[in-house]
Amino acid sequence: MKGKAYEQYHASFGGTYIRDAVFGANDGIVTTFAVVAGVAGANLPLSTVLILGFANLLADGLAMGLGNYLGIKSEVDYIRRERRLEGWETVHAPDLERKEIEAIYQRKGFKGKELQRVVEVITGNKKVWVDTMMTEELGLPTEKSEHPVKNGVATFISFALAGLNPLLPYIFGIPDAFNVSIIVTGLTLFLVGSLRSLITKKPWFVAGLEMLLVGTVAAAAAYFTGDFIKRLI
Amino acid sequence: MKGKAYEQYHASFGGTYIRDAVFGANDGIVTTFAVVAGVAGANLPLSTVLILGFANLLADGLAMGLGNYLGIKSEVDYIRRERRLEGWETVHAPDLERKEIEAIYQRKGFKGKELQRVVEVITGNKKVWVDTMMTEELGLPTEKSEHPVKNGVATFISFALAGLNPLLPYIFGIPDAFNVSIIVTGLTLFLVGSLRSLITKKPWFVAGLEMLLVGTVAAAAAYFTGDFIKRLI
Ligand SMILES: [Zn+2]
Numbered sequence A, B: 001m002k003g004k005a006y007e008q009y010h011a012s013f014g015g016t017y018i019r020d021a022v023f024g025a026n027d028g029i030v031t032t033f034a035v036v037a038g039v040a041g042a043n044l045p046l047s048t049v050l051i052l053g054f055a056n057l058l059a060d061g062l063a064m065g066l067g068n069y070l071g072i073k074s075e076v077d078y079i080r081r082e083r084r085l086e087g088w089e090t091v092h093a094p095d096l097e098r099k100e101i102e103a104i105y106q107r108k109g110f111k112g113k114e115l116q117r118v119v120e121v122i123t124g125n126k127k128v129w130v131d132t133m134m135t136e137e138l139g140l141p142t143e144k145s146e147h148p149v150k151n152g153v154a155t156f157i158s159f160a161l162a163g164l165n166p167l168l169p170y171i172f173g174i175p176d177a178f179n180v181s182i183i184v185t186g187l188t189l190f191l192v193g194s195l196r197s198l199i200t201k202k203p204w205f206v207a208g209l210e211m212l213l214v215g216t217v218a219a220a221a222a223y224f225t226g227d228f229i230k231r232l233i
């Protein structure tokens, strides 16, 4: 059974907040470091890093948080609506819905009188009936008990906290801020990436290196784009 | 049954590419418009919009695309791994796994000899047995047939295409570019938002207005942050 001690080795994919946090953190780091790298590539004044770094941090962070809230909310709403619809069908088109259950259990290998008995038992309990339609007919979870507001807040906070890191050397006015920012950003990416291993059960250093690689590609793109456009205009 | 004509009124939540596209497009618009609004709020030179707008567009777009690819890939891998694990269990701990099936069907209302027969039939077909463990024990889909590369590409392309819109007035050197950009961005946000109604079955204008609102909050944050930090430094 789910959660029983003897099957602890099944990885849990449940931690949606961890997923939100990792996702938000990753976007936050890349977004602000893109500003840092673009400014460096185009030799813009350092103050631009703080101005646009923070502007991006707040704007993208809010959009990600609100967007995630709306997305999960509509998923939850969707599943509730489908559930209501199947419930309505069991009342208003019971013969059709009974035929669906029959077809589902026929495919599982039941036949004849046995099949009829299974259909009777399943359709004898409305919750079981609708649950079966949800998972077997529609391929949906039977219900979603998520808290979209918490998902949104987790996204925003992790976005802002992680996204602050590339800006730190500029906030504290450290000399050679760009190089320090590269190091801080690389470490943050690796750390956030390795936290992903909590969800995916990948080895932590593989997950960390993966995210470091993605960030490096993104940062290089920002740097050379900044440099390239500066020459163009 | 799924997809049969007489149940067309069930909304389809399937279109994962639509979801990727909407998600990517939304992030693209907000990210580049944050640069536009931050530059306007802080009265930076207009060339900064193009330099950092494009730097952000490429960097964040690549990170989002690669990130989505990695995320979906690890979900697919995870489900395959869990499936293999349950398959292994049916071979190496068949009694335990049979007990699980028994408990699952007991909760559905079966008892006595009937329950034993159901367990026999379900565990008589390995695919059905493992499918049942996946959905009923672990609450997972029986399998995932997704193409992570396509998800990643869909994210990147929609990010880049939508994210280009706030920059257009600057690219073409239109006078009063900021105000034109506000209008273009607002229209794009509304359009992308209303496309979301394809997935969520919300009325299209509600979905459109929702996204417009999120974008407005984000843009206002960018504008006032730009203005605020400019005064600070
Ligand atoms: Zn992003």
Ligand SMILES: [Zn+2]
Binding pocket: A085, A086, A089, A133, B007, B010
């Ligand atoms: Zn139905």
Ligand SMILES: [Zn+2]
Binding pocket: A086, A089, A097, A100, A133, A137, B001
């Ligand atoms: Zn049905």
Ligand SMILES: [Zn+2]
Binding pocket: A027, A031, A060, A061, A064, B027, B031
């Ligand atoms: Zn974002």
Ligand SMILES: [Zn+2]
Binding pocket: A007, A010, B085, B086, B089
């Ligand atoms: Zn198991």
Ligand SMILES: [Zn+2]
Binding pocket: A001, B086, B089, B097, B100, B133, B137
């Ligand atoms: Zn099991």
